[in-house]
Amino acid sequence: MTEITLTDSKTRRKRTLVPIDAADVRMYVCGPTVYDRAHLGNARPVVVFDLLFRLLRHVYGPDHVRYVRNFTDVDDKINARAAQTGRSIREITDETTQWFLDDMRALGALEPTQMPRATEYIAQMIAMIEELIARGHAYVAEGHVLFAVESYGAYGALSGRSVEDMIAGARVEVAPYKRNPMDFVLWKPSDADQPGWDSPWGRGRPGWHIECSAMSRELLGESFDIHGGGNDLMFPHHENEIAQSCCANPGSDFAGIWLHNEMLQVEGRKMSKSLGNFFTVRDLLDQGVPGEVIRFVFLSTHYRKPMDWTEAKAREAEKVLDALHAAVGEAEADGAPDAGVVEALANDLNTSLALTRLGEMARAGASPGAIKASAALLGLLGQTQRQWQAARVPTADLTGWEARLTQARRGAMETKDFAEVDRLKHGLAAAGVEVRMSKEGIELVPGPGFDAAKLEQLG
Structure with a gap:
């Protein structure tokens, strides 16, 4: 059998993949928060882990690999979009989830084995939070439930930073109910305008990090083989996932190998709306x-x-x-x-x-x-x-240009001055348009390299 080696982010070295069960190889990858179109950077981890999924299926067999990638469909960005548009949260998340799937399919990505939505696993999240409280790893404060970072001695092992360094170098939420600035939210209260679920701590909604811990445990077990995502998730999201999962499941390794892809730039610069180089896959x-x-x-x-x-x-x-x-x-x-x-x-x-x-x-x-x-x-x-x-031949309405070139050709036949005809033909060709001229007339056909912007410049 082919031996697969991967660079483990946690140990910072190449490791041979040795599945817990070669008949059931399991991988979890953090998916998108569905409130808008996926930008180009969102697509990189999809392609990276789709490739690994294909390789695992080739080596171990399609029926022996499970790949889970979640959808975060409860989030303050989604709430804000709903308030801004007047549309329901479910309507927005259904639409944007389908957008994501359609766009990733266009990139050749297979659908994962399972694609859970966070809102479908609230009960599992509440159960895990209750376990963390019972084990002394979480506490209730002012309607919130927070994970006590100091209760987990290995916190920071993934990112390679101490808690003190993380406090000094990170922007953390300052809240009077936190025992430690690095403590993070597992559950938070919801007001009447926010999505919420009943819980032992009142009506509220989960924090971001608990989602993946609860869903991965429910679908893949307490320990599985590979956990992946973009390296922007290493801290705090993945660091917090490890803390929650290992504390809720004593003796569990959670993920055997951690895999992170690097970020994407555009023309040598970070993609940013302020730089005008931000665009979506669509x-x-x-x-x-x-x-x-x-x-x-x-x-x-x-x-x-x-x-x-x-x-x-x-x-x-x-x-x-x-x-x-x-x-x-x-x-x-x-x-x-x-x-x-x-x-x-x-x-x-x-x-x-x-x-x-x-x-x-x-x-x-x-x-x-x-x-x-x-x-x-x-x-x-x-x-x-x-x-x-x-698929590469674009569609475009070129009837106006056909009429213009036809008129120019008629004039040239009378004046014997073909300068304008030549100028239009050259400009159309430069825009990726094939010019077909015959006695019957003129036909313009956009080719694979068609560029409408160059037609506008032709004037």
């Missing part, structure tokens, strides 16, 4: 960037390195995918993935090496079925070449 898809191109760009950078999204990388990815689709054509996957591709992925998800090997197979004339089987392990080449080409 923005790119609507601009005609294929989801497979987005995925390929993500896979080109190792998950533990910051990933820089650039237009140049997207164009290069499209060229490489053109070549791979040409090599595969209309073939179906045939046989097992290439051993070199599998070996690269098994070595801490070395996607760059795996993509290199895929390109070598195409250039060496490997069978189309073998290339497709290997690409499938990476979540690539899911379409046939014909489907890939058809």
Whole structure:
């Protein structure tokens, strides 16, 4: 059996994955808070852990791997969006959850085995909080229940920081009911306008961190194999998950290996609305960037390195995918993935090496079925070449430009001055429009590189 090694964030070294039960390999990944469209940074962990899910299924068998990724559908951001729009919280979360699934599917991501919503596991959260209180790890104060950080001696092991350093370097909520500034909320009261559930401590709602501890225990058990997410979750979210889960389940290891992906930049800068470089996955898809191109760009950078999204990388990815689709054509996957591709992925998800090997197979004339089987392990080449080409051709209403060029051609036939016709043809071609001229008339066809903005510049 293929040996998989992964870089464990907690021990800071590569470790061989040794499942608790090879017949039931279990992975939990923190999912999105569903109040708006997923931005490009939200998509990176989806692609990273989808890749690991595919590898685990290949090595252990599809029926022997369980992957859980949650939806946080109770959160102050969602409450604010509901108050702002006048829509119900459930209506907003249903809509945005579907948006997320649709956008991630466009990136070639498989759906996890289970996708629990936090609001469906409130009873389990309350039960875990009661256990933490009973064991002396949590306390009730002014309608809140807080986890007592000092009660867990290993707090900070994941992030590698002491409690004192975290207090000094972090912005923590200052509240008179906290015994320690680092104590965090497990349960908080809800007013009449906020979602709430009955509990032993009054009507309220859970804190963020308890969600994943309760859902992972309910669905995967007290201990499971892999816990993942973006490295922005390492502290405080994952640190707090460990504290809660280990204290509620004495003797449990909670997660065997912790895996974190690095963050995303855009053109070398942090993505930010203030910098004007913030965009969602849907923005790119609507601009005609294929989801497979987005995925390929993500896979080109190792998950533990910051990933820089650039237009140049997207164009290069499209060229490489053109070549791979040409090599595969209309073939179906045939046989097992290439051993070199599998070996690269098994070595801490070395996607760059795996993509290199895929390109070598195409250039060496490997069978189309073998290339497709290997690409499938990476979540690539899911379409046939014909489907890939058809999906890249954008739709656009060019009837106005056809009329304009037709009029210019008529005038040129009379004056013998074709300067305006040539200018329009050149500008249309530069915008990715194929100009078809015949005796019957003029037809304009947008191509894969169609850019409406360049048409506006043509004037």
